[in-house]
Amino acid sequence: MSRTLLETARIVELHKLLADWGEGTSDAPGEEGDGAPATSNDATWRHRFFDTIFWAMQGGDFSAIVSASQSAGPVGFYTWNSTQMVSDVQSWLDNPGFNFGWLVLGDESPSVRQNDSTLGRAPARRC
Numbered sequence: 001m002s003r004t005l006l007e008t009a010r011i012v013e014l015h016k017l018l019a020d021w022g023e024g025t026s027d028a029p030g031e032e033g034d035g036a037p038a039t040s041n042d043a044t045w046r047h048r049f050f051d052t053i054f055w056a057m058q059g060g061d062f063s064a065i066v067s068a069s070q071s072a073g074p075v076g077f078y079t080w081n082s083t084q085m086v087s088d089v090q091s092w093l094d095n096p097g098f099n100f101g102w103l104v105l106g107d108e109s110p111s112v113r114q115n116d117s118t119l120g121r122a123p124a125r126r127c
Helices: 083-094
Strands: 010-017 047-049 062-072 102-106
Touching: 062 083, 062 102
Parallel strands: none
Antiparallel strands: 010 062, 010 102
16 A cells, blocks of 8 residues: 555455456546546446446445455555465466456545555555
8 A cells, every 4th residue: 555644454355356347548647636537448436347337336346255354554565365365366267257356445434545556656666
């Protein structure tokens, strides 16, 4: 996690996604806190692929089973691991057409948290 306004630890869960989703070209400027308008094929709260294909449930179609959970507090590197994650990966190896990754789910209602992907602007903060 590269940025947070709340240092209090919160549980962050991984849930196996059940549907394909897109990665558009939207890119928020500056500190990125204000976001950016969705572009074609972005995944949003409502859309798997903006602005044509909706999630069955707003927020994403994901398994109720928690694949892993971790307490995340201040800025830093966090690792998730569990036997359920191993099971998820094995299921994706056995059925690659169902590999949609994990949804990262946490309670950020009083604040915000930013996680940098492998494509993040700052290589030292990439996960």
